[in-house]
Amino acid sequence: MGMTLTEKIFSAHLRDEPFPGTKVLGLDVVLCHEITTPIAINDLVKRGKDRVFDPAKIKAVIDHVTPAKDSQTAEQGKILRNWARRHNIKDFFDIGRNGICHALFPEKGFIRPGYTVIMGDSHTCTHGAFGAFAAGVGTTDLEVGILKGVCAFRDPATIRINIIGKVPDGVYAKDIILKIIKTLTVKGATDSVMEFHGDVVRNMTMESRMTLCNMAIEAGGTTGICMPDEVTVDYLWEYVSSDFRDRDEAFQQYRTWWSDENCTYSTVRNVDVTALEPQVTYGYKPDEVKNISEIAGLPVDQIYIGSCTNGRLEDLRIAAAYLKGKTISPAVRGIVSPATPRVFQDANREGIIQIFMDSGFCVTNPTCGACLGMSTGVLAPDEVCASTTNRNFPGRMGKGGMVHLMSPAVAAVTALEGKIADPRNYKRKEI
Amino acid sequence: MKQFGGKVLFLDRADINTDEIIPAKYLTEISKEALKPHMLEALKLEGFDQRARSVGEAGVIITRDNFGCGSSREHAVWVFEVNNIHVVIASGFARIFRQNMFNCGMLAIELSAKEIDMLFAHNGHNAKVSVDFEKDTLTVSSDRGAETIAYQITDFDKELVKAGGWVEFADTKY
Numbered sequence A: 001m002g003m004t005l006t007e008k009i010f011s012a013h014l015r016d017e018p019f020p021g022t023k024v025l026g027l028d029v030v031l032c033h034e035i036t037t038p039i040a041i042n043d044l045v046k047r048g049k050d051r052v053f054d055p056a057k058i059k060a061v062i063d064h065v066t067p068a069k070d071s072q073t074a075e076q077g078k079i080l081r082n083w084a085r086r087h088n089i090k091d092f093f094d095i096g097r098n099g100i101c102h103a104l105f106p107e108k109g110f111i112r113p114g115y116t117v118i119m120g121d122s123h124t125c126t127h128g129a130f131g132a133f134a135a136g137v138g139t140t141d142l143e144v145g146i147l148k149g150v151c152a153f154r155d156p157a158t159i160r161i162n163i164i165g166k167v168p169d170g171v172y173a174k175d176i177i178l179k180i181i182k183t184l185t186v187k188g189a190t191d192s193v194m195e196f197h198g199d200v201v202r203n204m205t206m207e208s209r210m211t212l213c214n215m216a217i218e219a220g221g222t223t224g225i226c227m228p229d230e231v232t233v234d235y236l237w238e239y240v241s242s243d244f245r246d247r248d249e250a251f252q253q254y255r256t257w258w259s260d261e262n263c264t265y266s267t268v269r270n271v272d273v274t275a276l277e278p279q280v281t282y283g284y285k286p287d288e289v290k291n292i293s294e295i296a297g298l299p300v301d302q303i304y305i306g307s308c309t310n311g312r313l314e315d316l317r318i319a320a321a322y323l324k325g326k327t328i329s330p331a332v333r334g335i336v337s338p339a340t341p342r343v344f345q346d347a348n349r350e351g352i353i354q355i356f357m358d359s360g361f362c363v364t365n366p367t368c369g370a371c372l373g374m375s376t377g378v379l380a381p382d383e384v385c386a387s388t389t390n391r392n393f394p395g396r397m398g399k400g401g402m403v404h405l406m407s408p409a410v411a412a413v414t415a416l417e418g419k420i421a422d423p424r425n426y427k428r429k430e431i
Numbered sequence B: 001m002k003q004f005g006g007k008v009l010f011l012d013r014a015d016i017n018t019d020e021i022i023p024a025k026y027l028t029e030i031s032k033e034a035l036k037p038h039m040l041e042a043l044k045l046e047g048f049d050q051r052a053r054s055v056g057e058a059g060v061i062i063t064r065d066n067f068g069c070g071s072s073r074e075h076a077v078w079v080f081e082v083n084n085i086h087v088v089i090a091s092g093f094a095r096i097f098r099q100n101m102f103n104c105g106m107l108a109i110e111l112s113a114k115e116i117d118m119l120f121a122h123n124g125h126n127a128k129v130s131v132d133f134e135k136d137t138l139t140v141s142s143d144r145g146a147e148t149i150a151y152q153i154t155d156f157d158k159e160l161v162k163a164g165g166w167v168e169f170a171d172t173k174y
């Protein structure tokens, strides 16, 4: 009997099966940020267990609210900072070097095919783009991860999603994943891994694959996973080149993680994107999704381009290609948050930051900020935001506010018109 | 082990997410107690009043499918814990929320949609739930009578509840 990629990772990392169906896995990396980790740290201190299983396997960042906005957030940063120092955690990223966890950690080469990864953050599924098993967990699981380097999971089922067809102009990974969530619903993948296959995925950049996997949790998925291939090798090469003779050897090794031909899936779905329109959410759940043609024209107050879903260089490039030489509508305010310092610098070098600023966008430092309604763009009651983030829950970006989720392309042209707009009506410019 | 049972707070909606249970702005709190007044503060549910007495008196929540979806924040479990709600009964849970409940030694009980309908019939009739943890049964009683339902949780989750959570369990074992 063949195995899925997840089953292979589970069997390679199995430390214990205390009860049938419960697998305790050894962890390759434990990721931490300043919102969910300080309580775990305080609890470990209180229990007299202020230890870490392996400082080299723990990576930490202050990203959700940075710079600190008040004494409380400053305190959270301080707890994480002091703990990282105390335990000699070298990969700790503080202001000036910090960026959104799910963009920063992959960029540093910390995530590899076949790895087990946990973090006290539901969008940890993003890292599945590398062919890793990466799952969001609560603070207690994180605490045990930090202390012991293990985490318990039920055997997940795997849903295979074949993304096929020709991607139309103006349609991106974000539209595809919104469409998939619409089909599966917000609970359709609960206790399951979503495995992405098909030519469309094979032709995607790592950035797009991360966008795809990032939103697996919005369908309830334990994680999203792509098969690691040449694109993965190229992305990681600056970090792994000394481990392999050449790129092909790396690929051959990563390939061993691929799901076997004769493995078992709970469901197989084909998603043909040939006729797909840009997708936008309209309600308060990520599965409430409409075609752009059904929703265009709705007024918005703020545009937000950023987050672990769509704050990478590719996303900024796409938005800038629509914005170049134009100014945004006076009816809206535009905010862009490059996801990491590297994204910011690359965007700067390519003239993208200039394009955003010329068009009237405010450019913030890398942070989660507005995505979870904590800082850098919180909405007032009854305000509406066109956002490239991943959640449109009530009050997500500020009490009483409303969020439409969309791709960077839709967000950019929406900024130009002041109401939800269709990027297919626009020509992109060379940057 | 925690106490399981008490008056019921019925939340008649599916897909209640963790942002509704405890909004992100309270995630800057570093004590569980500080979360207490903010339980279900952003819940979108017609007729629901977070300040009502019934909310404060409840020891059990009965709700619909996919409860606790969204963010991984364990604050969504702690806010119930500090309000003495140690049992949530639903027709389905989001994975992380469910695990967080057991990791804190609390009970997330999954029943069929039909059984949940049966429980909802007691809504508005002073419903109470008691749990027999050894026998894996729960009894709902109200002005309309009483019924007992068997539930299932995994052996692992049961062990976590007995051990009072995952940290002690893991630290002795691994």
Ligand code: SF4
Pocket (backbone or CB within 6 Å): A064, A100, A101, A102, A121, A123, A307, A308, A309, A367, A368, A369, A371, A372, A389, A390
């Ligand atoms: S950008 Fe938003 S969704 Fe992503 S980690 Fe930050 S708060 Fe969470």
